[in-house]
Amino acid sequence: MNILDKIIADKYREVELKKSLIPVSQLESSKLFERDTVSLAANLKSSSSGIIAEHKRRSPSKAVINQNLNVQDVAVGYENAGVSGISVLTDCKYFGGSLDDLVYARASVKTPILRKEFIIDEYQILEAKAYGADVILLIAAVLDKNQLNRLADFAKKLKLDVLLEVHDLQELEKSLDAKVDMIGVNNRNLKTFEVDIANSKNLASKIPDHFIKVSESGISNTIAISELKEYGYKGFLVGENFMKTTDPGKAATDFIFELETQFKKSV
Ligand SMILES: O=C(O)c1ccccc1NCC(=O)[C@H](O)[C@H](O)COP(=O)(O)O
Numbered sequence: 001m002n003i004l005d006k007i008i009a010d011k012y013r014e015v016e017l018k019k020s021l022i023p024v025s026q027l028e029s030s031k032l033f034e035r036d037t038v039s040l041a042a043n044l045k046s047s048s049s050g051i052i053a054e055h056k057r058r059s060p061s062k063a064v065i066n067q068n069l070n071v072q073d074v075a076v077g078y079e080n081a082g083v084s085g086i087s088v089l090t091d092c093k094y095f096g097g098s099l100d101d102l103v104y105a106r107a108s109v110k111t112p113i114l115r116k117e118f119i120i121d122e123y124q125i126l127e128a129k130a131y132g133a134d135v136i137l138l139i140a141a142v143l144d145k146n147q148l149n150r151l152a153d154f155a156k157k158l159k160l161d162v163l164l165e166v167h168d169l170q171e172l173e174k175s176l177d178a179k180v181d182m183i184g185v186n187n188r189n190l191k192t193f194e195v196d197i198a199n200s201k202n203l204a205s206k207i208p209d210h211f212i213k214v215s216e217s218g219i220s221n222t223i224a225i226s227e228l229k230e231y232g233y234k235g236f237l238v239g240e241n242f243m244k245t246t247d248p249g250k251a252a253t254d255f256i257f258e259l260e261t262q263f264k265k266s267v
Helices: 003-021 024-028 040-045 071-081 099-108 122-130 145-157 169-175 200-206 221-229 246-267
Strands: 052-056 085-089 113-116 136-140 161-166 182-185 212-216 233-238
Touching: 003 122, 024 122, 040 085, 040 161, 040 212, 040 233, 052 071, 052 169, 052 246, 071 085, 071 246, 085 099, 099 113, 099 182, 122 136, 122 145, 136 145, 145 161, 145 169, 161 169, 169 200, 182 200, 182 233, 200 212, 200 221, 212 221, 221 246
Parallel strands: 052 085, 052 233, 085 113, 113 136, 136 161, 161 182, 182 212, 212 233
Antiparallel strands: none
């Protein structure tokens, strides 16, 4: 069993337990459930920085990244830096995140928030809405075509944006009918943890133009972003590169400043 299989097996058990503890009616009656969501896709289409900055305490590939930060400080720091979106990991066992992190981040910023989770059931999409997310992630590696289409439709009905993540051509082809806003190409192979930015470049031409292209993982410098933009990418998910510092907000500010300086020099 690879790590992704383990995460998903645990996730099915976790979701069943949660369903038995908190009924759907309770999620639907939460105050945040009524909130108007903000579109990450719209932000990425406009001339925003394109950076989706992640709150990530630890991960299966890197163990501890940073356990000493307050999620609200991180979210506010990211928003002040001018990111286009904020990604909050809510998985506890493998990433040290929680739905509380999502609520605290939501309370502190207006920037669109992605619930970064291994979604396998509609219940988790209701949770995303009830705890203040604007966007959900669907991972093609762990869902069949019917599940992808069904979960994407469900999220869209709740006015959530959908980022659909693929790693290879087979996963991409299975995803093309889903009514999603963004296709994310993960540069990290979630089964082996190998990271290669070339993955985004290789798949770019296979993604139809009506999807906003997002490149995910292993992005550690602004040169990589300039290169990815030439392949049509509008969004860039960055986690560890910011979170490994003592001040992720400042790291994101410096990164976006460098990106803008680079852009001005090129025109
Ligand atoms: O990051 C991992 O080790 C990982 C392992 C198994 C499943 C998912 C994993 N990461 C989730 C992500 O997609 C990343 O957190 C995100 O793309 C940011 O990546 P990075 O900038 O490399 O931290």
